[in-house]
Amino acid sequence: MRNTLVIAQAVWIETLRRKDLYVLAALLAALLLVFVSLDIFGVRSMVSYIKEIGLLMTWVFAWILVIGVSVRQLPQEEKSGTIFPLLAKPVTRAELITGKWIGALGVAVASTLVLYILLAGIVAARGGMCNVALMLEAWALHACFMAVVAAMGLLFSTRMNSDAAATLTGILSFASFALLPRVPELAGGAGSLQKTALMFVYYALPHLELFDLRQRLAHDWEAMPLEPFLMIGAYGILVSTALLALGWLAYRRKMFNRDQM
Amino acid sequence: MLSAIEIRGLKVEFRAGRKVVPALRGLDLKVAEGEVFGFIGPNGAGKTTTMHVLLGFIEAASGSAEVFGEDVRRSIARRRIGYMPENPQMYRFLTGRELLAMAGRLFGLGGSALAAKVESLVNMVGIEAAADRRIEGYSRGMMQRIALAQALVNDPDLVILDEPTGGFDPIGRIEIRRIIAGLRAAGKTVFFSSHELSEVEKVCDRVGIIARGILVASGCISQLAAPGETLEQYFVRVLA
Numbered sequence: 001m002r003n004t005l006v007i008a009q010a011v012w013i014e015t016l017r018r019k020d021l022y023v024l025a026a027l028l029a030a031l032l033l034v035f036v037s038l039d040i041f042g043v044r045s046m047v048s049y050i051k052e053i054g055l056l057m058t059w060v061f062a063w064i065l066v067i068g069v070s071v072r073q074l075p076q077e078e079k080s081g082t083i084f085p086l087l088a089k090p091v092t093r094a095e096l097i098t099g100k101w102i103g104a105l106g107v108a109v110a111s112t113l114v115l116y117i118l119l120a121g122i123v124a125a126r127g128g129m130c131n132v133a134l135m136l137e138a139w140a141l142h143a144c145f146m147a148v149v150a151a152m153g154l155l156f157s158t159r160m161n162s163d164a165a166a167t168l169t170g171i172l173s174f175a176s177f178a179l180l181p182r183v184p185e186l187a188g189g190a191g192s193l194q195k196t197a198l199m200f201v202y203y204a205l206p207h208l209e210l211f212d213l214r215q216r217l218a219h220d221w222e223a224m225p226l227e228p229f230l231m232i233g234a235y236g237i238l239v240s241t242a243l244l245a246l247g248w249l250a251y252r253r254k255m256f257n258r259d260q261m
Numbered sequence: 262m263l264s265a266i267e268i269r270g271l272k273v274e275f276r277a278g279r280k281v282v283p284a285l286r287g288l289d290l291k292v293a294e295g296e297v298f299g300f301i302g303p304n305g306a307g308k309t310t311t312m313h314v315l316l317g318f319i320e321a322a323s324g325s326a327e328v329f330g331e332d333v334r335r336s337i338a339r340r341r342i343g344y345m346p347e348n349p350q351m352y353r354f355l356t357g358r359e360l361l362a363m364a365g366r367l368f369g370l371g372g373s374a375l376a377a378k379v380e381s382l383v384n385m386v387g388i389e390a391a392a393d394r395r396i397e398g399y400s401r402g403m404m405q406r407i408a409l410a411q412a413l414v415n416d417p418d419l420v421i422l423d424e425p426t427g428g429f430d431p432i433g434r435i436e437i438r439r440i441i442a443g444l445r446a447a448g449k450t451v452f453f454s455s456h457e458l459s460e461v462e463k464v465c466d467r468v469g470i471i472a473r474g475i476l477v478a479s480g481c482i483s484q485l486a487a488p489g490e491t492l493e494q495y496f497v498r499v500l501a
Contacts, residue, residue, distance in 0.1 A: 002366065002369065003367055006367055009363075010352060013355065013359075014352070017354045081349070081350035082350050084316075084344070084346040084349075085346060085349065085364075085411060087318060088316045088339060088343075088344035088412075088421075089339060089368060090336045090337060090367070091336065091367055256313065256319065257275065
């Protein structure tokens, strides 16, 4: 566990010392301020509008950040050659992958927490209220979403360069989030073979839409009951673990030869 | 005497598309504990590949490799190894001191023992003035120094150095020789590759010459070379 945390810490330090995180955050903050100050159809004072826009931007930011950080970890180590001194230490491939995953997830989760707090502050400044328990639930499930996406990014990056892994992770996570919930509707009108194929896809891909509590938060619904919340959290952990295990299987026998890099 | 390194019938193959390229063709090699062993050969002979097998970066197609009796495929085998790669690249976003502390923590060091170790290594490789600067601003020679320091952070019993003098100026080379002599005096095993045969001649107890993936000669330089013959002359004669 110690090695895993040392590797994760290196990811955190690297991300904090890179400028792209700050550029992305500043861009997001500027966009957020512009959107909440707009008065479209007289809805400026509507707190739910602010929440919806703010949460959408927080999700987009987290999605870009977690993909960007996770997919570059392993290819960057290999390309630069830093993988050699690192793997020459008593570090297993499983520890390397887990450390990178915790590192990428930690960066995304911490940044998202800041954005949730910022959003709560803006909402409070507009005279609105946020259900704290629901906000915590929304953030925790959002963290599960990022855990799955980070694990997916790492899995693809074990055998692809960072650009290819980012593209594939982006497409697959977007499809899992936005298109997968519509699959049963599509399957209803399809032939039996197509229906089987569609339902296979439906059950095989991770259901990222389960982690999305934005509507609940935007419209001030009650906090989610504990049981489904825990079940969805457990589902997120299970899917992340499965993706990391696949990543480890793809990476554990990967050969590193300086002459071939 | 126990073997620090024992390699038997090691075969390694790389795939280039559909073509299989043999890199090691049944290498046998023994390095005794406490000796300084120079591993030399022409480019593409298999020196770095052998080191990479010892460090678990590459799996052999057949044969076996052990370090202090441990199979190199197990991560525990690397507990007693320090490694400095050829043209080393370190985390550029860390300072020299942070890098050494990170390397130490990966070996289970911590607290005041780690701080003292980092300080002694910084002094040993002569980067006191740059230790708190980010590595991205280091020159090639300084990168070599920090790479050497991180290889010694665990006080390793076996030090594997791949072309250690490559980026050094003449003063730096003398310092490397001094460090290797210090490691020998401390009873450590040093396994290093180099194209600088005069350096090898100066510091090694024994040498092994590898060509086309097999060991073609191994032993003390005085026993291998004819009287009055330098290692370079012997090397050229053997490979011819």
